[in-house]
Amino acid sequence: MQIPPKPTDAELEILRVIWQHGSSTVRQINDILNEKKTVGYTTTLKLLQIMTQKEIVRADKSDRSHVYTSLLKEEETQLHLMDQLLQAAFGGSAKKLVMQALGNGKTSQSELDEIKLLIKQLERGAE
Amino acid sequence: MQIPPKPTDAELEILRVIWQHGSSTVRQINDILNEKKTVGYTTTLKLLQIMTQKEIVRADKSDRSHVYTSLLKEEETQLHLMDQLLQAAFGGSAKKLVMQALGNGKTSQSELDEIKLLIKQLERGAE
DNA sequence: AAAAATATACGAAACTTTTCGTAATAAAAG
DNA sequence: CTTTTATTACGAAAAGTTTCGTATATTTTT
Known part of the structure; x- marks a missing residue:
């Protein structure tokens, strides 16, 4: 399979x-x-x-x-x-899903930092 | 119900x-x-x-x-x-889910901007 | 070695989801 | 008015999921 x-x-x-x-x-x-x-x-x-x-x-x-x-x-x-x-x-729409996932405010600062880092990397990698 | x-x-x-x-x-x-x-x-x-x-x-x-x-x-x-x-x-773990959702790199810059904005708001609102 | 405990195999019941056929009814077209 | 078309009601088949009882075999305990 x-x-x-x-x-x-x-x-x-x-x-x-x-x-x-x-x-x-x-x-x-x-x-x-x-x-x-x-x-x-x-x-x-x-x-x-x-x-x-x-x-x-x-x-x-x-x-x-x-x-x-x-x-x-x-x-x-x-x-x-x-x-x-x-x-x-x-x-x-990944945006909608992500915003729903983060919207409840239960994600810690350190986790938010990791997400921010990932976004930075994505922005750097995008042409 | x-x-x-x-x-x-x-x-x-x-x-x-x-x-x-x-x-x-x-x-x-x-x-x-x-x-x-x-x-x-x-x-x-x-x-x-x-x-x-x-x-x-x-x-x-x-x-x-x-x-x-x-x-x-x-x-x-x-x-x-x-x-x-x-x-x-x-x-x-919302972090894991979010990183999987964004990881494929298919999210546009403007959508990433919206997500960044949300994160900023969350950080501001967090005590 | 007998009894008790532990393991797998497997059928099948109970439940949920999806799909569709048929009947009855109402509306529209001829 | 009669025929065709469109709609709802409903039963039930088909498929998938979850649960467990019983039978059988193996291992451990006594």
């Missing part, structure tokens, strides 16, 4: 656990998911099996407890999802 | 038509949708009926061709969807 398939909400939750904690077993993933909400063990297992079939994750079966690794890179997936929202809800 | 329900992809496409063209009939909405892809008339009708039930749109039935009006405001919906993506994919 050339273009990475858009993960569903439940799949994304699992991906985030793997991105944050590295390759993990079903038990590890399910435990972390259960810190936030109740999810049955076999539910998580089934999701991972489906994700394996979709080639979103890969299962290392050398041990009895299979170890799952993400086949999607975090930043690529974020970019993909962001771009899809950009088109679907903002008609492709 | 206190919090506006998150519209589905197909619902969002319809909302965008209404936001852009104002209150419209099924025929008008379906024609515009069909500029981009083939969609059956009754499919669009059914969606609008479901959206009416969900209180996403309101149907004015005084004429035979019902006229549908959005009950969701464009900016509120964008904010809602953006926030949901922010949490689900970026762990709440």
Whole structure:
């Protein structure tokens, strides 16, 4: 599959656990998911099996407890999802999206500084 | 329903038509949708009926061709969807999302200027 | 070695979303 | 007035997503 398939909400939750904690077993993933909400063990297992079939994750079966690794890179997936929202809800206007994202005033000064730096670099690089 | 329900992809496409063209009939909405892809008339009708039930749109039935009006405001919906993506994919870091959105370098100078202005205002307003 | 705990496989139910066919009705054209 | 066209109502199929129960197998504990 050339273009990475858009993960569903439940799949994304699992991906985030793997991105944050590295390759993990079903038990590890399910435990972390259960810190936030109740999810049955076999539910998580089934999701991972489906994700394996979709080639979103890969299962290392050398041990009895299979170890799952993400086949999607975090930043690529974020970019993909962001771009899809950009088109679907903002008609492709990154400006609108950015201003909505910053508008609530919850972004710290140091983060704003990083964004300003990026903008400077973009302005420098633009011909 | 206190919090506006998150519209589905197909619902969002319809909302965008209404936001852009104002209150419209099924025929008008379906024609515009069909500029981009083939969609059956009754499919669009059914969606609008479901959206009416969900209180996403309101149907004015005084004429035979019902006229549908959005009950969701464009900016509120964008904010809602953006926030949901922010949490689900970026762990709440607006900085990461913004940098991904601007990173491709497709944002024009004048738009960057507007963003810079917003950041200045945020910095001024921050205590 | 028996019992208990842990793991995977897998079917299927419950739910949501999307799509469309058919029927009924109303309006317009002939 | 009759035929054609346009519209809504509605059921339901098709597809996708999420959840979990049960069966089976393996490992660990007693």
